[in-house]
Amino acid sequence: METKQYSVKVFEATIADESEFIAFFDKNYLFFQHHLISIHGVVNAAIENYLKNKNLKYITNVELPKTKNRQNVEKEFEEKKELAKETAPEPQEVVEKIQDNLKVIDTLVRSGQELKIAGDLLLLNRVNSGGSVNIEGNLIITQLVEGSIRCNGNFMMIKASPKANIVFHDVEVDNAYLKERLNRVELKNNKIIITPVLKETSWE
């Protein structure tokens, strides 16, 4: 058996009125010409003809599997927090803000280079001696750090990096506590908590 996996962009639409539907697609054709159209409702002959002429691929009345999007995750998060507030006698006030401006960078930060980012950063390469990373949001670096890190986010995750200079919320982090393959550094009640992440990633 031969199988293939694709990622496709899907545009979902519900037909209420035939002319409105066609007018909408005419207007936005440029956006949707490479999308798969998922239509709910009745596709009549006119619409079928229109889609065929425009060479738009479509499926009808299919419930697509959906992954959790950011809004849902945030909503869930808020709900859980509300729940925790109600149940806990003394709710801990930690202002949590999910920044939705995550940057992913896979080039290495060389000596003399500085990465300055207002949001979150996932860095998939090294920070060399003399290089610096300055982040207002959350930070994950998957490779060795030998330069300097400034992070003011809720947390950062960093490999054991004996030569790095790491400052988290204006407090210098002692490298001796960063022992594991990945360590989570957080600020809780004005205390810096470092938790080793011991679990190996596995793909099953």
Next chain:
Amino acid sequence: MISGKGGVGKTTTTANIGLGVALNEKKCVVVDFDIGQRNLDMILGLENRVVFDVVQVMDEEVGLKQALIKSKMSPNLFFLAASQTKDKSVLDSKKILKLVTTLSEEFDFVILDAPAGIESGYEHTIEFADRAIVVVNPEVSSIRDADRAIGILDSKSQKVKDGGEVMKYLIINRIDPKMVQSGEMLSSEDILDILSIPLLGKIPEDRGIVDASNQGKPIILDSNSAAGRAYSRIAARICGEQVAIENVEMPENNFMQKIKEMFK
């Protein structure tokens, strides 16, 4: 040819590779871009033949043909000297572009020897580079300076500004096998991890290099020298031959040592 830090053997490497490439039947010109501190002429044994320099060529005071010095060691090797009286402030982008364009039309390889440091002289040398060879010593300060020089190359060269990439190749110079084995020197693997550029070759520490430089006879001409042979292999690689990377970290008399140890 860049290094960031001075004294790592950049000029020696330029001379040897230039000659090595020429000995492989490729027409090659080496240009000393260390304006105000010329050295390459001595290492190539051409110091008493320098009449005109590269700055005079760029200022169109003399023709290129007049200033090019043909080496006696290979008919394919030519040399353009740096000015010893002027300083790097005389360099001008337009003039450099004109010079390197003219040279690349006539030669298979145009090698510019960059000055140490990362100032304007360095930036001008790398401005129109197609490729860069990075020379380092296996020690942390050399690696960090090279890292910085690569960073500047990656942001300030014309090719990068046009959306391309300048390919970089690494030469690790002055490897002392004993010090690497005892862990005092950085291993090649560590250096490659830090700099993340492909390895072009490894040169072992060789006492003969000082003498070769003093005499103006590049060590590549001495086939008894380990460093000379390493330069030959690098030159062959540059000319497109597939030559395996040698393991210079292991002493060459390793086999004999093992036998000796057996009888201890």
